Amino acid sequence: MEKTLALKEEQIIKLRSSLIDEHILKEKDVAINQLQKELEILNDELTKADEDLESLELENEKLRKAQTSSVDVKIIDFTNIKIPKSEILKKMHGILENAISNVTIVVPTIEDLQELYLYELRSSVSMNIACGINPGIDEHAELLDEFESLDNISLRNYERRDRFVLTRDGEELLIAVIGKSENNNLVIHTRDPKHFKLLNSIATEGWIQSRKI
Numbered sequence: 001m002e003k004t005l006a007l008k009e010e011q012i013i014k015l016r017s018s019l020i021d022e023h024i025l026k027e028k029d030v031a032i033n034q035l036q037k038e039l040e041i042l043n044d045e046l047t048k049a050d051e052d053l054e055s056l057e058l059e060n061e062k063l064r065k066a067q068t069s070s071v072d073v074k075i076i077d078f079t080n081i082k083i084p085k086s087e088i089l090k091k092m093h094g095i096l097e098n099a100i101s102n103v104t105i106v107v108p109t110i111e112d113l114q115e116l117y118l119y120e121l122r123s124s125v126s127m128n129i130a131c132g133i134n135p136g137i138d139e140h141a142e143l144l145d146e147f148e149s150l151d152n153i154s155l156r157n158y159e160r161r162d163r164f165v166l167t168r169d170g171e172e173l174l175i176a177v178i179g180k181s182e183n184n185n186l187v188i189h190t191r192d193p194k195h196f197k198l199l200n201s202i203a204t205e206g207w208i209q210s211r212k213i
Contacts (some may be wrong), residue, residue, distance in 0.1 A: 078179075078186040085164075088176045088185060089115040092166045099168050102126045106158060106165035106206035108178070109133075110143045123152055130158035130210035144213070156210035165203045170196070173203055 089107075093116050096103060103125060107113060109132040118127065129147070133155070134140050147153050164176040164185070173196050177186040190196065 082183045083185045083187050084183045088164050095168050099125045101169055104167045104207055105129045107131045108161035110140050127153045128207050130156045130206045132159055132161050133157045157213055158206050158210035165206055167203045
């Protein structure tokens with residue numbers, strides 16, 4: 001009888017143990033199901049975010065194309081557009097790198113020539129340069145001596161200081177008219193031969209009106 005009771009007690013303990021394990025398993029299953037649902041929600045949100053990002057990128061590309069198209073087809077009002085002198089000189093330097101035979105340069109002062117790195121040009125390139133020069137200023141006098149020491153440079157004094165000009169090999173032209181504000185410059189850059197032909201007289205005007213030093 002005692003053995004029977006002991007056996008039953010052992011069975012009851014095992015049954016309770018199995019019930020506890022089953023209860024724990026159910027709790028874990030519930031937790032796993034909940035995590036899976038949360039993961040599905042996160043995946044859906046991530047997919048939606050990717051779709052939104054792709055949509056924004058497409059919209060941004062459309063806006064860029066529209067802006068480019070707008071700039072291409074509309075006349076630009078340069079009244080208040082800001083193009084600083086540094087950008088103009090940087091562009092002139094880039095054009096000069098392709099010079100082969102001759103260039104005409106007009107800048108407000110001889111100091112501006114330092115930004116064009118004229119020493120880098122091949123010695124076969126003939127340069128006619130008009131700029132504001134005051135020999136009474138030490139820096140101007142020193143720069144004048146340096147540039148005049150180069151056989152391929154002809155310098156003249158242009159006192160009006162109203163423009164930047166560069167013509168290269170009869171093929172490329174840049175004109176920047178200085179506005180009333182320091183950074184308000186009307187800039188034209190072209191390699192079109194008809195543009196060049198019409199604007200070349202304006203480009204060479206600075207050189208023609210300048211005085212020998």
